[in-house]
Amino acid sequence: MSELPPQTTSQSLRAQIRTGAFTGNTSGHAPGHVQCNIVILPKAWAGDFLRFCQLNPKPCPLVASGQPGDPGLPGLGDIDIRTDVPRYRIYRDGALAEEVTDIQALWQDDLVTFALGCSFSFEEALMADGLEVRNIAEGVNVPMYRSTIACAEAGPFRGNMVVSMRPFLAADAIRAVQICTRFPSVHGAPVHLGDPALIGIEELDAPDYGDAVTMKPDELPVFWACGVTPQVALEQARPPLCITHSPGCMLVTDLPNSRLAIL
Amino acid sequence: MSELPPQTTSQSLRAQIRTGAFTGNTSGHAPGHVQCNIVILPKAWAGDFLRFCQLNPKPCPLVASGQPGDPGLPGLGDIDIRTDVPRYRIYRDGALAEEVTDIQALWQDDLVTFALGCSFSFEEALMADGLEVRNIAEGVNVPMYRSTIACAEAGPFRGNMVVSMRPFLAADAIRAVQICTRFPSVHGAPVHLGDPALIGIEELDAPDYGDAVTMKPDELPVFWACGVTPQVALEQARPPLCITHSPGCMLVTDLPNSRLAIL
Numbered sequence: 266m267s268e269l270p271p272q273t274t275s276q277s278l279r280a281q282i283r284t285g286a287f288t289g290n291t292s293g294h295a296p297g298h299v300q301c302n303i304v305i306l307p308k309a310w311a312g313d314f315l316r317f318c319q320l321n322p323k324p325c326p327l328v329a330s331g332q333p334g335d336p337g338l339p340g341l342g343d344i345d346i347r348t349d350v351p352r353y354r355i356y357r358d359g360a361l362a363e364e365v366t367d368i369q370a371l372w373q374d375d376l377v378t379f380a381l382g383c384s385f386s387f388e389e390a391l392m393a394d395g396l397e398v399r400n401i402a403e404g405v406n407v408p409m410y411r412s413t414i415a416c417a418e419a420g421p422f423r424g425n426m427v428v429s430m431r432p433f434l435a436a437d438a439i440r441a442v443q444i445c446t447r448f449p450s451v452h453g454a455p456v457h458l459g460d461p462a463l464i465g466i467e468e469l470d471a472p473d474y475g476d477a478v479t480m481k482p483d484e485l486p487v488f489w490a491c492g493v494t495p496q497v498a499l500e501q502a503r504p505p506l507c508i509t510h511s512p513g514c515m516l517v518t519d520l521p522n523s524r525l526a527i528l
Numbered sequence: 529m530s531e532l533p534p535q536t537t538s539q540s541l542r543a544q545i546r547t548g549a550f551t552g553n554t555s556g557h558a559p560g561h562v563q564c565n566i567v568i569l570p571k572a573w574a575g576d577f578l579r580f581c582q583l584n585p586k587p588c589p590l591v592a593s594g595q596p597g598d599p600g601l602p603g604l605g606d607i608d609i610r611t612d613v614p615r616y617r618i619y620r621d622g623a624l625a626e627e628v629t630d631i632q633a634l635w636q637d638d639l640v641t642f643a644l645g646c647s648f649s650f651e652e653a654l655m656a657d658g659l660e661v662r663n664i665a666e667g668v669n670v671p672m673y674r675s676t677i678a679c680a681e682a683g684p685f686r687g688n689m690v691v692s693m694r695p696f697l698a699a700d701a702i703r704a705v706q707i708c709t710r711f712p713s714v715h716g717a718p719v720h721l722g723d724p725a726l727i728g729i730e731e732l733d734a735p736d737y738g739d740a741v742t743m744k745p746d747e748l749p750v751f752w753a754c755g756v757t758p759q760v761a762l763e764q765a766r767p768p769l770c771i772t773h774s775p776g777c778m779l780v781t782d783l784p785n786s787r788l789a790i791l
Contacts, residue, residue: 435720442705443717454706457698459722459748485722528791 313420359503413465576683622766676728
């Protein structure tokens with residue numbers, strides 16, 4: 266990939282995040298730029314996690330990864346992963362231990378950073394095409410559900426896929442499949458549409474994560490593989506240390522969303 | 529488009545059709561080659577019909593058209609449209625008058641030939657990807673329905689879209705959208721999926737054309753724009769003379785199906 270053009274908005278936002286002036290939700294900020302889910306693991310666990318991502322590219326689409334001990338993420342901009350995420354979650358033995366805004370004190374020479382694609386990119390592409398993204402229109406978090414779709418296992422990493430849901434009329438659902446197919450590194454095409462019970466979801470109004478959204482008459486629920494899936498796998502695997510972004514508080518990169526389009 | 533490679537199968541089949549030795553259904557013959565719906569109209573009606581096709585590209589995807597009075601179809605092979613379709617239907621004032629296997633006696637210097645894409649091409653692409661196309665698996669004609677989706681009007685040509693239906697599990701329906709999106713000149717992506725009533729179809733078991741097919745548990749009906757749509761528009765427009773292929777008895781061309789893929 267050629268050198269990125271300077272992206273003032275993403276760079277200035279990241280500068281504020283780096284100093285601790287911005288510690289909130291990044292949704293809607295630095296529009297047009299890729300935001301990423303972050304997973305940081307000790308090297309001894311990183312190989313299996315990488316394989317888990319490669320086996321499950323729809324929920325775990327790898328956009329970039331770092332060298333062990335290196336806080337940079339080549340290709341995504343001038344990034345120091347120890348300071349450039351607004352808010353981090355620290356997991357110890359698979360359980361949430363604390364939430365912090367800086368991990369400089371926790372950094373180790375064996376830590377490996379993974380940056381995974383996030384739905385913000387494809388939501389922006391859907392809206393640019395004139396589709397309404399219900400969770401954004403209603404100003405809430407997207408509803409997410411633990412499905413019965415099993416992920417492929419890699420070492421200690423296993424679990425079912427978490428899916429996000431956005432309602433659409435059928436013709437718009439077909440258009441959404443086309444648009445999202447262009448973006449495999451941000452979850453790609455939906456994994457299911459129609460009857461939620463077929464993937465183990467009993468009640469759309471009671472999501473496992475996020476908020477319920479309005480289903481209008483004649484709409485179908487459309488389900489995408491979700492970046493919360495690796496968190497479920499991490500809870501199963503129970504590594505001694507794992508650091509992630511806090512939900513909604515993503516790594517903002519300089520990469521234009523259009524760079525993720527394969528077509 | 530560069531010169532076509534010689535395609536023995538399509539050429540030898542067309543040679544049999546030309547002599548009258550083959551007058552039947554072309555489904556499954558000369559696999560890998562584009563087959564076309566044919567509409568032949570007097571020049572005075574051809575302009576409006578061409579505009580109807582351009583306004584309604586999903587049901588009426590134009591693959592090629594001839595010069596007035598010229599029985600050839602450039603780009604599709606060595607074709608004489610007066611002899612190279614197994615069976616023709618002759619419409620006078622919008623009503624079916626007769627069915628013949630040769631139109632040499634009917635040919636006029638002002639006749640214009642239109643070749644429109646046909647679902648055989650995308651069905652082949654779906655099966656090549658491992659999907660079951662139910663009408664083929666059950667050895668029947670695809671079920672077709674008059675929907676309430678209005679076509680754009682062009683002069684005397686108007687009417688609602690006829691749609692064909694193939695059932696799929698949701699994940700396969702999503703895959704079918706991706707595959708068919710590559711082939712806009714053979715109807716492209718589906719126009720609807722899920723609840724048939726939303727496009728005015730009351731009873732899947734009672735198609736307006738073709739045969740009903742089995743819907744298995746957990747399957748969604750998936751609807752494509754159908755090449756029968758122009759026949760409905762021709763019945764509305766009532767041109768003094770119109771010649772079409774007889775359903776299922778298509779023009780077999782030398783064009784490989786892969787040439788229609790836009791990607």
